[in-house]
Amino acid sequence: MRSPTRARVVYERNPLAEVIFQIRYPINLAIERDLPTNFQKALIDSYPLLDVKRGVQLQLKVAGAIDDQPFEPRPSRVYDFTDIERTSRVSLSCDSLSFSTTKYKDWDHFRNALGEILAAFFSNYDQSLFTRVGLRYVNAIKPAELGLSTENPAEIMNPELVAPLTGFTERVFEHQALTIIEIPDGKISVRMALTKDEQGESYIFDTDAFHDEMFQANPDDVLARLEQYHLQHSDLFRWAIGDAVHAALGPT
Template identity: 35%
Template sequence: MLFSDRPRSHYPNSPAHEVICQLRYPTILTINAVEPADFQEAIREDFPQYARRQDVTPPKVSGLGGPNPRVEQQPAVTNYHFLSADGRWKLNLTKDFIALSTLRYTGWEDFARHLDKPLAAFIKLYKPAYFQRVGIRYINFFSRQKLGLEDVPWAELFAPAYTGVLREPDVREDQVASCGCDLVLKLDSSCQAKIHAGPGRIQNNAPGAQQDPEVKFIFDMDLSMNGQTPCTLAAAALETLHGHGTRVFEGAVTDRLRDAMSVF
């Protein structure tokens, strides 16, 4: 089964590496042209650190298939960064989206609380027509070493849909160089989930960084609602996505893994 109706659980040994919420809206040019001083003042108590970055956008190619295709360089996009005092929460604002992310996810209620004030301030100051895409992405790294499951095969920890060939009796994990599952699921009439799942090593791209040799199980779940979501329904849309995410996550893990994640 891909979905589970188990009650939502809080796992002390949460595998969440990063959680990102992004809301996209029709382009607001003012944001790219004028520093958001009023927005900063509204959120400065919770996000006192500020930085601005110019993000390079990919060139636009037009006229493909014709005699004179053109490559047009696109202007840089201003990305405003607001960080919490402890650096654990980051808010991004551009002409096309507002996003909140954290590397210290402790639960949905805490995440939603950190989003409430900046989202309300953004809607009040910039008055977006609607949200074109509302999304939540959960990037989970499961470490058997951390969970005390070093000798347990992945096939006993995750549902068959995500372990595939690893469940075959004549296949050992150390024989499989690469094994991943990528799928896109419709969750209801307006929501979908894009999922990548499978074992792999996590690369640290920082210069001179020591690499982690442990093979972890990656469960990357990107949930989204597309269309024209009214600003007044943004919070409800996020709650809907979170609910879908709970059903998908609980459907992916086995009771043995739940027990390991529940240990204090």
């Protein structure tokens, strides 16, 4: 699936609430056992703050084994490396690596930051087998902040997305719809939501492109895959918003 290809733009009024990359892999005992000092050293200029959290890792046991015991969760460490503003975070655990930011500028900046993170990971850990990779974009369209009327949802978002709201938007307190679509080398989940609070209405357009079958990769392979996912996201977002929203966001 590819929605119609549109010219690439950067919006002056960026609607992105958060962009998230994550890659998962089989449990890496080196990350679980040792402090990630070299990984931290490679990233400390960009992400100098560190928080350590405790996650939960389930231990699976074979029924009938000599040491067969009830299931017990096993504590696992998650290392969060963040920038000074705490708007960007790198999270490392024994089975996943992620990078998220609430201050997305454009794809080139995000890709360069991610390239640095992947270089630090692959240079410190012998990992080439992965179980999932994903790139997620969470957009929040707030008509009131854009100076747009909220009377007709079809003027804010593509009519195909908001058809269930037609005619009674003012009475809808919350709306969500989820669709998962096959794309080349993966899938993309598309979540469309309408929420209301004291600040007004927000149209959430949340897309997550991912591959969830086991695969082998190096940093270049990962970035090449994400490049294609980024194009999918860009085309899908432009298809999803109305022309009035596109103009109000200030494309350049």
